[in-house]
Structures are given as C-alpha cells and as structure tokens.
Amino acid sequence: MPQYRVSSVVRGSLEIFAPNWVVALGKGFELFGVLGDIEAIACEVLPNGRVLVRDVTQGAGFVVSPAGGPPEHDDVTEEAVPDDIIIVAAEEPGTERPSGPDGIANAPTPVDACHRALAWACQIAQAESGAVLLLRRDGLLEFVAAAGPVSTGLVGRTLPTGTGFAYFCVQNLAAFNIRDAYGDPRFNMGIDVSTGYRTRALLCVPLIAAGQVFGCLELINRLGDGSFSRVARIDAETVAGHLAARLAPGS
DSSP: OOEEEEEETTTEEEEEEOSSHHHHHHHHHHHHTOGGGOOOEEEEEOTTSOEEEEETTTOOEEEEEEOSSOOOOTTOOTTSOOGGGSOOOOOOTTOOOTTSHHHHHTOSSHHHHHHHHHHHHHHHHTEEEEEEEEEOTTSOEEEEEEESTTOTTTTTOEEOTTOHHHHHHHHHTOOEEESOGGGSTTOOOHHHHHHTOOOOSEEEEEEEETTEEEEEEEEEEETTTBOOOHHHHHHHHHHHHHHHHHHSTTO
C-alpha cells in the first residue's frame, strides 16, 4: 500500500499508509485532531504528485505528498512547489517554536505579536525580508514590525494612501504572490528608493479576523534569489490568521 506524508506547518508531519491521497488526508486530519473542525477544503494536485490543501474556513494549510523514494524534479514546473521548502520538520509533542502560534497568542502586546509572527513567517517561507503593516484609524498603513537587511528605520513609517501591494491586499482582502515586483504597475518603489533595497519577489497576505481587516503581512525576496511558492503563500496565510486572531478585540 502506498505511503504518504501529511504535513502541517503548525502540527508537523505524519507518515501514513493509505490506498490514495484522499484517504491519507482524512487519516491525517484525524491524527492531527482537526477532523471535526474542518467544514470545507480546497485541494490542488501539482504535477509532482503533491497536493496542496487549505481549510477555506480557518485558513490552515496542509500538504500531502508521496513518502519514500527520491524527490521528483523532472516534472516540477515553475509553478509547482520547490522540493527544498515544503514543510519544516515535525517537532517533539508538546513543543512549539518560540515565534509559533503559542508565541503569538501569548505575546504581551499586539506589537510584540507582530514581531513574533513576522519572525515565524520569514523562517518558514525562507524570506530575506518582511514587514507587518497595520491599518490606522486615519486609513494609513504603518510599519509596526520589519525584518531584513534594511529594516532599520522602517518601523513607524507609513505608506501613501492607496499605493503599493499592501493597500491592494488590504482593500481587496486577497493575497498577492508576485514574482517580479518591478514588472507590476501596482508596485510602489518608494521604499526601495529610500532604502536602496531591491524588491524582486513579494508575498502579501491580509490580516483578517472577526470580520475585520487589521493590515497585512509582507514577505520579500525568498532566500536563494527565487520566488515564493504556493505552499509559502498558504503558510503565510496561516501565520497571518494567528496574528489577526491576536489583534482582534477581546483577544
């Protein structure tokens, strides 16, 4: 019987024997303890045999892939998921990354939660740089956390209203995964001009919880000079979901 690996950036990985990936996913949900919490999922089968799965209600991401044997490279298209950034290794039961879900939920302040979420997102998506921008009452997006080579001085700055991918992300409540930022007319070069940094790939996801948008999480330039995969987008959305829940009133 085939063996599959069911992975979650939050819960780690499981090796499961099953007749097909659908059964493996169901068993994975059961073993992860999330089966009763999932109402609807969206699945995408990639050319390399991996399946990207997203809980459309809560935003959690999973990956199902054939276990055992060498990685398949020949049939991986540019749109498929690179083999070197699938999912971080499973951790010992009861442990958590310092900047993981518990770290965000237990952060003493919302700003500290933003820093922890950004550190976690940069780690799992292998991003060179990143930022968390929150929507102020006056409608401006303000940098409240930043990471990367030129992050010094970004915190506290605001973006001109209605410009750049950050505003598109917040206004449209949609994630953007851009391979060539300078080739897209929506990109605002102002930050690059002022810092001397060169944005190539950009991943931007909104922070949404309790029917409210709080801002967005941006990841910039994947390490190794590549672009962000669809798995990276799902992982970033998972982190954004935890951060938004922490930012929601009453949290």
